[in-house]
Amino acid sequence: MAEPLLEVRGLRKAFGALQATDGVDLDVREGETHAVIGPNGAGKTTLISQLSGMLHPDSGRIRFAGEDITRLPAPARSMRGLARSFQITSIYKEFSALDNVALSVQAHAGHSFRFWRPARREEALRAPARKILDEVGLGARAEIIAANLAHGEQRQLEIAMALATSPRLLLLDEPVAGMGTEESQRMVQFLGTLKGRRTMILVEHDMDAVFSLADRISVLVYGRIIATGAPQEIRTNPEVRAAYLGEES
Amino acid sequence: MSRRTIILGIVLLVLAAVPPIAAALNQPFYLDLLRRIMILSIAAVSLNLILGYGGMVSFGHAAYLGIGAYSVGIFMFYGVTNGYLQWLVAIAASALVALVIGAISIRASGIYFIMITLAFTQMLYYLGLSLEEYGGDDGMRLAEKSQFPGLVDIGDPTVFYYVVFCLLVACMWITHRIVNSRFGMVIRAAKSNDARTRAIGFSPYPYRLAAFVIAGAMCGLAGALYANHLAYITPNLTSWQQSGDLMFMVIMGGMSTTAGPLFGAFALLILEDVLSSLTQHWQIILGPILVLVVLFAKRGLAGLLPGKEDDG
Numbered sequence: 001m002a003e004p005l006l007e008v009r010g011l012r013k014a015f016g017a018l019q020a021t022d023g024v025d026l027d028v029r030e031g032e033t034h035a036v037i038g039p040n041g042a043g044k045t046t047l048i049s050q051l052s053g054m055l056h057p058d059s060g061r062i063r064f065a066g067e068d069i070t071r072l073p074a075p076a077r078s079m080r081g082l083a084r085s086f087q088i089t090s091i092y093k094e095f096s097a098l099d100n101v102a103l104s105v106q107a108h109a110g111h112s113f114r115f116w117r118p119a120r121r122e123e124a125l126r127a128p129a130r131k132i133l134d135e136v137g138l139g140a141r142a143e144i145i146a147a148n149l150a151h152g153e154q155r156q157l158e159i160a161m162a163l164a165t166s167p168r169l170l171l172l173d174e175p176v177a178g179m180g181t182e183e184s185q186r187m188v189q190f191l192g193t194l195k196g197r198r199t200m201i202l203v204e205h206d207m208d209a210v211f212s213l214a215d216r217i218s219v220l221v222y223g224r225i226i227a228t229g230a231p232q233e234i235r236t237n238p239e240v241r242a243a244y245l246g247e248e249s
Numbered sequence: 250m251s252r253r254t255i256i257l258g259i260v261l262l263v264l265a266a267v268p269p270i271a272a273a274l275n276q277p278f279y280l281d282l283l284r285r286i287m288i289l290s291i292a293a294v295s296l297n298l299i300l301g302y303g304g305m306v307s308f309g310h311a312a313y314l315g316i317g318a319y320s321v322g323i324f325m326f327y328g329v330t331n332g333y334l335q336w337l338v339a340i341a342a343s344a345l346v347a348l349v350i351g352a353i354s355i356r357a358s359g360i361y362f363i364m365i366t367l368a369f370t371q372m373l374y375y376l377g378l379s380l381e382e383y384g385g386d387d388g389m390r391l392a393e394k395s396q397f398p399g400l401v402d403i404g405d406p407t408v409f410y411y412v413v414f415c416l417l418v419a420c421m422w423i424t425h426r427i428v429n430s431r432f433g434m435v436i437r438a439a440k441s442n443d444a445r446t447r448a449i450g451f452s453p454y455p456y457r458l459a460a461f462v463i464a465g466a467m468c469g470l471a472g473a474l475y476a477n478h479l480a481y482i483t484p485n486l487t488s489w490q491q492s493g494d495l496m497f498m499v500i501m502g503g504m505s506t507t508a509g510p511l512f513g514a515f516a517l518l519i520l521e522d523v524l525s526s527l528t529q530h531w532q533i534i535l536g537p538i539l540v541l542v543v544l545f546a547k548r549g550l551a552g553l554l555p556g557k558e559d560d561g
Contacts, residue, residue, distance in 0.1 A: 052448060053447075054444065054447075054448070073447070073452070074447040074448055075447050075450050075451055075452045076452075078447075078448060078449060078450030079450050083448070083449075084448055086444075086445070086448075090442055090444060090445045090448075091442070091445065092438055092441045092442055092445065093441065093442075094441060095437075095438075095441070099434075102434075103434060103435075103438050103446075103449065104449045104450075106431055106434065106435075107449045107450035107451050108450055112431040112432050112434070112435045112451070112456065113432055113456075113459065114430055114431040114432055115426070115427050115430050115432045115433075116426050116427075116430055117430055117431070118426075118429045118430065119429060119430055119431045119433070119434045120429065122431075125431075161445070161449060162449075164449075165449055165450055
């Protein structure tokens with residue numbers, strides 16, 4: 001079998017006495033939607049942050065597309081095709097939705113030591129950004145200042161900014177967090193349209209979302225992955241039920 | 250055009266009309282006051298690039314005012330009066346020092362950034378004090394103004410006034426172009442949300458450093474102008490009070506607006522002028538006014554006029 005797109009081995013990260021990531025092994029294959037679930041405090045966001053380069057692991061190894069990226073800073077990982085969305089919405093609040101996405105496009109359009117031409121009039125940045133806003137369903141809201149968007153729209157904008165970097169792997173940290181039922185259904189539907197076309201790691205609490213989207217699921221408990229498998233296997237895995245699903249249902 | 254852009258246009262037109270009016274009223278003092286305001290506005294415009302748009306709270310921006318002024322003064326001391334050379338060196342030396350200070354300080358953030366920029370500028374201040382040859386803490390008079398053979402004679406107060414005016418407009422225009430370019434969008438993005446900026450693939454450091462150098466160079470030009478305006482150089486040009494004044498101009502005028510630094514420089518220097526003619530304890534009145542402006546007009550004077558962040 002071909003090498004997985006992302007290969008994590010023995011990843012460890014401690015904050016003081018707390019072992020937030022405790023020897024994580026994880027393989028993500030090209031094209032799959034891989035969900036990571038786990039109770040609160042299981043270390044899901046810490047894991048995502050290490051994958052995206054915001055945090056550096058104490059030990060262990062991360063390989064992406066055949067290259068060891070364990071020590072690479074976040075911008076360099078973005079350049080290699082890793083994109084993340086944040087659990088707590090992280091956008092440029094004082095810029096318009098279109099500006100936000102155009103900045104993502106710009107980050108991947110060569111260096112930005114260009115001092116004179118107004119960036120907002122560059123179709124090379126605006127056109128792709130508009131296309132992505134349309135794709136996530138924010139096309140009509142392109143000129144709205146991001147701070148004035150509804151919460152659900154800001155979450156969509158997060159995803160749009162990640163998509164605009166043309167990533168090979170999308171790291172989605174609770175994309176439906178804090179959304180109403182209807183909004184979250186729309187988001188799940190949208191993520192469904194990406195499924196198969198994009199490789200995704202999906203960290204999520206919403207079990208309906210996870211079981212409808214994921215090809216495989218890994219269960220993270222106290223910084224360890226206790227099981228990985230197809231949704232059906234995970235649902236019936238007794239260890240998982242005891243550690244996690246049992247508490248919820 | 251927003252209302253703010255229109256008001257900026259009116260202010261600039263009035264500034265352009267000052268020399269004939271001052272001459273008609275026989276009030277050369279106003280020419281002098283406004284020229285000083287415009288020179289310090291250039292310094293404030295340059296600070297706004299890094300403080301307002303870049304989010305880098307430099308508490309040492311007066312360093313470049315001093316370097317620009319001393320570049321002119323030291324050349325004069327040795328009898329080199331060529332203004333092209335003096336001003337070019339003023340700009341280049343300021344850019345170089347900004348490169349060094351920026352390279353070190355931009356790695357830090359928040360309070361550490363503020364303290365490092367302040368510390369470097371204090372070093373330059375004490376360096377100025379120790380330069381006995383150039384007057385030490387007494388400073389040094391300049392016998393003449395920078396000479397621009399074949400171009401202009403800034404020995405003529407009106408000509409000098411218009412030179413300053415044109416350079417101010419040019420600096421505001423350049424800054425306006427920069428902050429709306431790709432480069433400007435990066436430094437503004439990095440100010441707005443550093444983590445997001447890294448996540449989408451930008452390394453903010455080289456962009457911040459470049460902005461820091463551009464701001465230093467522009468302030469160096471203001472320093473060269475200021476030396477000519479005062480016909481005098483002194484280490485006090487790099488004092489922390491001077492850095493603080495520049496910060497107040499930017500904050501009071503309205504950060505990240507094109508017009509803000511000009512409005513702020515006007516407000517601060519005219520307040521200073523009016524209050525100091527009323528009482529010698531004028532700073533007791535000025536202080537609370539500044540605090541009130543910062544508290545109640547968070548977006549500064551320019552923020553009182555409708556308009557977007559970058560359109561005027």
